[in-house]
Amino acid sequence: MDLGEGIRKAVATLTGATIIDTKAIKEFNKELQKALLSADVEVKLVFELTKKIETAALSANLPAGVTARDYVINLLYEELVKLMGNDYSPEISPKRILLLGLYGSGKTTTAAKLAKFYQDRGMSAGVVCCDVTRPAAYEQLETLAKQAGIAFFGIKNGHDAVKIAKEGLAALKDRKVIVFDSSGRSGLDAELMKELKGIAEAVKPDEKALVISADIGQVAGKQASEFSKEVGINSVIVTKLDGSGKAGGALSAVSKSGAKLTFTGSGEKLNTLDSYSSKRFVARLLGMPDLEGLIDAVNKGMQEANVKPENMQNMELNFDTFYTQLKTMSGAGPLKNILGMMGMSNVPKEAIEQSEEKLKNYKVIISSMTKQERNNDSLLKQKGRIERIAKGSGRTEKDVKDLISEFAKMKKLMNSMKNNRDILKRFKSMGLGV
Ligand SMILES: Nc1nc2c(ncn2[C@@H]2O[C@H](COP(=O)(O)OP(=O)(O)O)[C@@H](O)[C@H]2O)c(=O)[nH]1
Numbered sequence: 001m002d003l004g005e006g007i008r009k010a011v012a013t014l015t016g017a018t019i020i021d022t023k024a025i026k027e028f029n030k031e032l033q034k035a036l037l038s039a040d041v042e043v044k045l046v047f048e049l050t051k052k053i054e055t056a057a058l059s060a061n062l063p064a065g066v067t068a069r070d071y072v073i074n075l076l077y078e079e080l081v082k083l084m085g086n087d088y089s090p091e092i093s094p095k096r097i098l099l100l101g102l103y104g105s106g107k108t109t110t111a112a113k114l115a116k117f118y119q120d121r122g123m124s125a126g127v128v129c130c131d132v133t134r135p136a137a138y139e140q141l142e143t144l145a146k147q148a149g150i151a152f153f154g155i156k157n158g159h160d161a162v163k164i165a166k167e168g169l170a171a172l173k174d175r176k177v178i179v180f181d182s183s184g185r186s187g188l189d190a191e192l193m194k195e196l197k198g199i200a201e202a203v204k205p206d207e208k209a210l211v212i213s214a215d216i217g218q219v220a221g222k223q224a225s226e227f228s229k230e231v232g233i234n235s236v237i238v239t240k241l242d243g244s245g246k247a248g249g250a251l252s253a254v255s256k257s258g259a260k261l262t263f264t265g266s267g268e269k270l271n272t273l274d275s276y277s278s279k280r281f282v283a284r285l286l287g288m289p290d291l292e293g294l295i296d297a298v299n300k301g302m303q304e305a306n307v308k309p310e311n312m313q314n315m316e317l318n319f320d321t322f323y324t325q326l327k328t329m330s331g332a333g334p335l336k337n338i339l340g341m342m343g344m345s346n347v348p349k350e351a352i353e354q355s356e357e358k359l360k361n362y363k364v365i366i367s368s369m370t371k372q373e374r375n376n377d378s379l380l381k382q383k384g385r386i387e388r389i390a391k392g393s394g395r396t397e398k399d400v401k402d403l404i405s406e407f408a409k410m411k412k413l414m415n416s417m418k419n420n421r422d423i424l425k426r427f428k429s430m431g432l433g434v
């Protein structure tokens with residue numbers, strides 16, 4: 001069972017729970033501990049995390065309209081993000097990067113991926129093969145470089161890594177980003193240390209990045225500390241996230257070691273390198289594949305509808321703002337997932353998913369209302385008004401009533417959001433700034 005599955009299983013124990021009591025939270029934490037421990041997260045970290053969730057959950061007054069399950073998911077999301085470390089945004093600028101790490105960790109593959117990453121972002125890039133121990137290291141990197149469309153330098157059957165590094169630097173001097181691949185060993189021995197130091201002196205890398213495979217789990221933390229002490233590193237790249245159930249253990253351990261996590265690799269293909277985001281990683285674990293994409297979509301929707309997030313909290317809901325909001329939400333597509341994540345999964349689906357056609361109908365109906373009616377929905381209870389609006393807009397009375405009922409739902413939703421400081425806080429932390 002992978003970590004995400006285990007975590008979702010823990011969350012499932014809360015389905016239907018109306019209150020958070022000791023029994024419910026203990027059961028949840030038991031499953032959560034199982035999931036995290038089997039992903040090789042350090043025992044101490046696991047117990048700290050579940051203790052924090054327990055304390056916070058049991059001392060909370062559930063805000064109106066929020067289920068116990070959703071409330072705990074919020075806490076869990078926050079704590080997991082803290083456990084998995086920071087987000088990294090790479091600076092797209094000229095640089096020399098030396099990759100180092102143990103044998104089989106994914107250095108050579110990552111060298112090509114990383115060079116391609118920068119080249120795709122406008123920095124011409126190349127790779128240098130300084131691995132003089134592994135047979136066919138030269139051919140491996142040459143092939144990958146060709147696939148990636150990046151420059152390559154190496155000396156076939158060369159024995160002097162420092163010499164290759166120097167010549168590579170000269171040969172690729174017109175390239176903005178140069179990535180140096182190096183030899184691995186089964187352990188960090190004196191010979192490897194000497195070789196790495198020699199290359200570093202020759203090329204003066206802006207960055208020394210340690211490459212670690214996720215499948216070693218929490219040992220990744222020790223490895224990061226060791227390389228940091230012995231050779232000095234600036235960053236850590238964790239590979240094979242796709243094939244390892246221990247990625248959670250590896251990422252949390254590296255983060256705890258104090259090393260800077262910069263990229264993750266998750267496949268053999270060259271486009272499977274991502275800048276590291278604990279938020280994205282945790283969102284995936286919780287079954288939210290592309291949270292950042294969703295947030296972008298919401299922001300874009302708000303911009304298009306000309307909604308200023310900071311005004312939303314104070315926005316009075318009337319039929320005009322209602323229309324704007326519906327438009328925003330329909331533009332945001334899977335907004336429901338975000339609301340769910342924030343503890344609002346009980347929002348009726350039809351309140352946030354409107355078809356284009358329905359929106360058009362709404363617009364016509366709203367434009368047939370008087371200004372007073374648009375600002376005061378209670379007027380619509382008066383006899384004859386619905387009939388008049390239906391006639392005026394060429395729609396049926398049922399259409400008008402449907403609209404009024406959607407409006408009532410939205411009003412309820414907005415009120416519960418206003419009364420829920422946690423959700424507003426969560427909106428803020430996601431960059432939505434409500
Ligand atoms: N599934 C998967 N395989 C990877 C990833 N990165 C590297 N590999 C594979 O792991 C093996 C070792 O990689 P390599 O780059 O040669 O490691 P090196 O010895 O450190 O240079 C190769 O078969 C790669 O294709 C990854 O992110 N995901």
Ligand SMILES: [Mg+2]
Pocket residue numbers: 107108109131134137181182
């Ligand atoms: Mg290699």
